[in-house]
Amino acid sequence: MAVAQTNVAVPAPTLTRMRVAQILLAAAVLLAAARPVLPEFLIRVPEWAVLPYNVWMQALFDFIKDDLGLIHLTRGISAVLEVLLDITANLLYGKHRWPFFEPIPWTAIAAGAAVIGYWLGGWRLAAVAGGTFVWVALIGQWNLAMQTMSVIVVAAPVAFLLGLLLGIAAWKSSRFERFLAPILSILQTLPFFTYLLPAVIFFKVGPTAGCVATIVYAIPPMVLMTTLGLKKVSPEVVEAGNMAGSTRWQMLRHVYLPAARTEILVGVNQVIMLCLAMVVLTAFIGMPGLGAKLLSLMNSLKLGRSFEIGVTIVLIAVTLDRLSKAWVVKQPEHFERGTSWAARHKYLVGGIAAFAAFYVLAQFVQVADHITRKQELSMGSEIDDVIRAALANDTVTAVTGWLRWFLITWVLIPFRNALLWLPTPSVLLAIAAAGYAVGGRKSALTVLAFFGIVALTGWWDRSIITLYAVVCAVILAMLIGLPLGIAAARNPRWANPILLACDTMQTFPSFIYLIPAIMLFSVNDVAVVFAILIFATVPLTRYTIEGMRAVPEELIEAADMAGASRNQKLMKVQLPLALPTMAVGFNQAIMFAFFMVIIAAFIGTQDLGQELQRTLAGNDLGKNFVLGMCVSLMALTFNHIIMRWSNDRRKALGVG
């Protein structure tokens, strides 16, 4: 019964829409077939039609910056941020700035982290949190890590506050929300280089610019989570607050915000993770810290040390993620009446005590204060040797060598050339067809406009090269992620560990994924595709598992009763129902890929990323922004088509 029903729901009312889409697609194919006889202006947008967006943008920026005097405001903000950053830098790694303290001993920080871990999640989290800091210190990366942390501890709270305020404003005024929504989507798809250059121009080079870029990058999810949480507060709770005679401020402070606690804390988690991801990337504008070190090590192919830094970054990511996630689910506990203050606040007391004890200890024992170069346990060069030896192994080189050859000659280059060969209007028509198929005329026009703008910027070829890397990598990722997800979902023993692995890998800053790619394939297109591929496989696997697991048990039982075989069940019941959720994973994979492909620029791609990276050297804000918009618009096109389809499909199936 149920099986039949799901099949019936499939074609539904899109027939005419499909027809139009088919016609558009046919036109696209015709144009492509006719390429040899097409006039030049139908193959590429001619020079004269390319609009000087970058000049306009530059003029606009100059106007805002100088004539409107924004630069004075931003310089003022920089000054404040600088003071904050100096304080954290002084406390964490002893930068010679006010308040001129000695840096906090590493043991005290590790002990404090362990107590926080214990409070939030018992012994295991205590070990993770404390252990991370012990590792960082012993491996000799304390100062690097603290340089990075000193930015995060400023950026994350500021991003949280701004996100919270904007989120509240968007919830209060739906007009402001409508105004904010497109800006947030663009911000979320804008390549990070486009965050960096304006930050540098408006906010001074150095930590301040890095901090600003990090803050802006981390704000969008906080805004969205705040608004979501506030909207979800149960109407009865709101009415109870009103009936208690709360004023507006009391409602917000005592009813709405506490009741939206979970979503707000999820936002905090995302803020922290995005801050970490971005702060590592600020290496590209010369910010010192783990990212900068990693960048320079990778540039000089010091794989052993890169590996160690990678582990450090991963450990920090895992710690921050686990701690903040544990905070989300942490419920307040009640104490019996008459419990003493100290007992009520035992974790606070314990934390301060542990911190103080190690602080004092460090005054007398040097190792507890800092680890000197001689004492550190880094094995960078040994690992280097091991890795080199392993990679030099004949079978390994044979496999990677063959893979590299095969992918480059038979997949990447042909695909890339084919995409570049296609006439621009043909691509536009195909995109419009996809838009029409999922969302009718409005969607078709939207995505057409998105890609049309890209065509008109004159950066078409580079955009297509970016697109090619993304598409290639995501297709390859699907070949791995989907079977893996399906296999895992069918075997409950594997599903949870793999989900956990995916969750964990998603928290790693994207930069990390370049390490294995460069190790295996050294510096070329294959490494780029490989890095994107691992990065993009994660959401694909994860959402496949989740989609398959969300299929209602009764439907599977119904299929069993109908005598479906395992494969029939998979093809006829589970996959069709899981598809909308899998599409979300697909979308995320593409968004990740667009992000990653730009980072890979420093490996030497010839796409938008490379041009973007070049803009960092100068102050051509207009060009930087135009290039960024090209990436953003392409990403938004995919986002629009996939999410539209997924949502409609979900509704049609009555799931999720």
Next chain:
Amino acid sequence: MTTQTPVISCANVWKLFGPHPKKYLANMPAGRSFDDIRKDGYIAGVRDVSVDINRGEMLVVMGLSGSGKSTLVRCFSRLHEITGGTIEVDGQDIMALNDRDLIELRRNKMGMVFQSFGLLPHRTVLENVAFPLEMRGQDRHDRRERALEVIKLVGLEGREEYFPRELSGGQQQRVGIARSLAIEPDIWFLDEPFSALDPLIRREMQDEFLRLQEMLGKTIVFITHDFDEALRLADRIAIMKDGAIEQCDTPDQIVLNPATPYVRKFTEDIEKSRVVHARVLATPMNGHIPDGTPIRAGATILQLARQLVNETREELPVANGNGELIGILNRQEALDVLLGEG
């Protein structure tokens, strides 16, 4: 029931949901039905309701789900802005109140209990109960004292430091009740307070509620969709359909003389003898006094069943609580009610 000025008095109250409700209502021709209005793109939450609620009275609002019960009660407390008509509370037009005065009114006069409790999840029982007191700025010590008092009243002593998620449904609703009573409101709104509870707990909570009401004697608007509950509690019952009140009367009158076919259908399955009191069936004596011991005016026909069946007299005197005769009960008529043929 007393005959003073009503505590809540509402006249021709409308509440429409939709894009421009005020404008639509102003231009709406008279006599448009619920379905007509819906075709125009509006939902009539409350449709032309006029009702007075007297001091110390318990009015029970009944109706199927979606009939507008909650909406009506939320209009009384101005949680909804009404689209048309007037609502007066203690003679004061509440639609004329500014924000400050409205807050004052709620802080001092009104309490409300919700179907899914509406407790603040991050606050302990004590803090939840003290919440309205905190909002009106009472000092910490006073509000703690008062909160403990009401917590005791609803039988939750010893659970003060618990969080809502640590309590059962019944206990959570006790917290909701305690919170609504903390400010000693004159008017008490309860929106299906026991619907989310298991039948056994529900019964227990109803008893508890009757005990509280006897003690406190508040003016109450109680919403339910459960007729048994309504009969146990009500002074008067208002039956709603599609946002309008079909009939508002005592339980006896509603089962004996349903005003509309809808009410008749609604009350069809009720055993009338459980509802109808001897007082209501009694006719004036006009000087004629039947023989024998009188029956109690406050007894239901069901309670009198055995006596009525065994009785040999055709006419029975009816006496009120003070032993004064107030009328004559016709045995045949009473038996008709008992056998469901009335």
